[in-house]
Each structure stands twice: as structure tokens, then as C-alpha cells.
Amino acid sequence: MFLVTGAAGYIGSNLALKLLESGEDIVIFDNLSTGHQKIVDKLKTLNLKGKVVDFIKGDLRNLNDIEAVFSKYKIEAVFHFAAFSIVSESAKNPHKYWENNFTGTKNLLDAMKKFGTDKIIFSSTAATYGEPLYTPIDEQHPQKPINSYGNTKLALEFLMDDYSKAYNIKSVRLRYFNVIGADKFQRTGEWHDIETHLVPNILKSINDKNKVFEIYGNTYNTKDGTCVRDYIVIDDLINAHIKALKYLQNGGKTDYFNLGTKEGNTVLEILKTAENITGQKINYTIKEKREGDPAILIADNKKAKEILNWQPEKTLEEGILTAYKWEIANFKKGL
Numbered sequence: 001m002f003l004v005t006g007a008a009g010y011i012g013s014n015l016a017l018k019l020l021e022s023g024e025d026i027v028i029f030d031n032l033s034t035g036h037q038k039i040v041d042k043l044k045t046l047n048l049k050g051k052v053v054d055f056i057k058g059d060l061r062n063l064n065d066i067e068a069v070f071s072k073y074k075i076e077a078v079f080h081f082a083a084f085s086i087v088s089e090s091a092k093n094p095h096k097y098w099e100n101n102f103t104g105t106k107n108l109l110d111a112m113k114k115f116g117t118d119k120i121i122f123s124s125t126a127a128t129y130g131e132p133l134y135t136p137i138d139e140q141h142p143q144k145p146i147n148s149y150g151n152t153k154l155a156l157e158f159l160m161d162d163y164s165k166a167y168n169i170k171s172v173r174l175r176y177f178n179v180i181g182a183d184k185f186q187r188t189g190e191w192h193d194i195e196t197h198l199v200p201n202i203l204k205s206i207n208d209k210n211k212v213f214e215i216y217g218n219t220y221n222t223k224d225g226t227c228v229r230d231y232i233v234i235d236d237l238i239n240a241h242i243k244a245l246k247y248l249q250n251g252g253k254t255d256y257f258n259l260g261t262k263e264g265n266t267v268l269e270i271l272k273t274a275e276n277i278t279g280q281k282i283n284y285t286i287k288e289k290r291e292g293d294p295a296i297l298i299a300d301n302k303k304a305k306e307i308l309n310w311q312p313e314k315t316l317e318e319g320i321l322t323a324y325k326w327e328i329a330n331f332k333k334g335l
Ligand SMILES: NC(=O)c1ccc[n+]([C@@H]2O[C@H](COP(=O)([O-])OP(=O)(O)OC[C@H]3O[C@@H](n4cnc5c(N)ncnc54)[C@H](O)[C@@H]3O)[C@@H](O)[C@H]2O)c1
Pocket: 005, 006, 007, 008, 009, 010, 011, 012, 029, 030, 031, 032, 033, 034, 035, 036, 058, 059, 060, 061, 080, 081, 082, 083, 084, 085, 100, 104, 123, 124, 125, 126, 176, 177, 178, 179, 191, 192
């Protein structure tokens, strides 16, 4: 039995789906702060090989809530997605981020320690690197986050190292770059009530003619002046989690890996691709650069390829197409 924290959210629900499809039983733990009951309901009603054995509406900030899960179920491993992740909000309200991301995860690790669960796969982020000193960014790149969100995630990487050494709780920390796309059957997808990510915002500006898509800066030192990011499609990202689980099950040591494609695309390239895929013209406007937005962020993914035996396979177009289908399905008639 696996525990998935944050499975009412975007990435956690896609991982939950994958586990259910492979015949695994799961327990979902989520406080629905940014996740959605409808997504949990969907996961529960799908007739797949595995089952959602329980949905526990609990909060990681309450040690009792999470201990109750481990006392009720024998959990082999935890996939831990639950966190707050809006960078700008973290700068204004660091307390909220340290309490939720750091204290919440520390409670989770303490509950694992108490009840003898020794494997965790954790959503870390490219934000732990901060301003890139070189590109593509490999795992040896110095980690110097430039916002509270990145700081909380980096602190958790340290905490996981300590818990690995002292208590033998093995972790794989996956440092995601920019995740895009949705389930190909639109059973789940990206659904943030405050949406800060590029692709859903581009697609929303197609679905809502009153919205004009905003590009932050077009004078970066890149081929068209807009920022370059590494877009990884959700199916590939999820596969890496399954590989990470196998790695730990086979006795792999605590480790960390970048998840990206080693390819970069500018904002304008993404916009043009979205126009081609949807056949719609996208209205956009150029705004001021945002503080803390590096010109280029691209992952070196050699380590995940070599050690996890993982390979990204989906194209940017596939990612944008599934995201578009999800937007249409969700926008027009809900889940
Ligand atoms: N989306 C990305 O591109 C991206 C990039 C890098 C890292 N990440 C990380 O991946 C993880 C998942 O991201 P997402 O985009 O799916 O976010 P999301 O907001 O869609 O999902 C997070 C889920 O965690 C739940 N949650 C939050 N705090 C909780 C708490 N204290 N107790 C219980 N549940 C709680 C929320 O209700 C939500 O369902 C996060 O840890 C995020 O930092 C995401």
C-alpha cells in the first residue's frame, strides 16, 4: 500500500492514476487547500486495477492527522506532493510556506520514523538552484534559492539527508523543471485556482476572450528575447516517480535527480506551438520583466537517465495538446 500526499492536486493525482492503473492500492492524504474533492471523487470511481482504499482529509501540519494514517495502514512508501508552491506568495508570506512545506513534511517524516516506513519520493524543484551559474543545470550546480518556496524545499532536502543517515529513511528527491500536460483521457489535469504556470495561462486566454496573455520581458539574451524554460510532460515526470520507487525497492541509496528534457523553449515558441495546436490566435501583451526570473533554465538530465534508467519520451506538442483538451473539458463542463 502506498500513501500519496497531495493527490487531490495536479501532479499527485496523475501519479495516483498511474499507481491505480498498475494495480496498486493507495491511501490519499490531502487537506484540499489547493486540491479538489472532485479529483479525489474521480480517482475513487475509476474502475482500475488498483483501488483508492481511503481518502483522508487531513493536514500535514497536524502531527496527529498524519500519524493516524500510519497507525491505520501499513504503508510501504510515500509519494509526497503536498505543499504550497506559489513563488510570489512565498516571498510575501514566508511563515505560511515554512509552516506548511517544512513543518508539514517534518511531521510526515516523523510519522514514517515512528511507524517504520522507510521510503519517500519527494517533489523538489529547480527553484532550489536559484540563479543559474551555467546551463544546462546538473545536480552538482550550487543550490542557492532566491525565494522562500525554494528555501523550504532545499531545507527539506537537508532534512531528508539527516533522516536517511540517522533513521535509515531513504529518499529520492526529484527536482522538477516546468511540468506541463494532462492525463490523455482528461481524467485529471492542472487545476490551480491561482494559476501561475505558462501553458495553462496561455490556454485560458484562448478559452476566455477577455483574457490577454502576459509575457514578462522580451529583452532577455535568448533567441527571441523571451525566457527559456525546460518543459517536461507529466507522463514522463510520473514515469520517473515509478522508476524512483523501483530504485528504492531495489535497495537504492538516498539520492536526488533533475527531471527535465535538456531542451529549452522560449515563451514565444510555446505560444506559437499552442496556436498551431489549437488553431486559435492568442492575444498577448509584453509586460515588465519580473524580479528573479532567470533568462534560461534548462535541466541536465543525465543522472536520472543513468541511475533511474529513465528517459523523457513525450513531445512538447503532446504536452500542450493534452493540456488543451483538459482545459476544454474542464472549462466547458467541469470534471
Ligand atoms: N507544478 C509544477 O510545475 C511543479 C514544479 C516543481 C515542483 N512542484 C512541486 O510538486 C508538488 C505538487 O505540485 P502541484 O502543481 O501538483 O500542486 P497542487 O497545488 O496542485 O497540489 C498540492 C496538493 O497538496 C495539498 N496540500 C497542500 N498542503 C497540504 C497539507 N498541509 N496537508 C495536506 N495536503 C496539503 C493541496 O490541497 C493539493 O491537493 C508540490 O510539492 C510542488 O512544490 C511542482
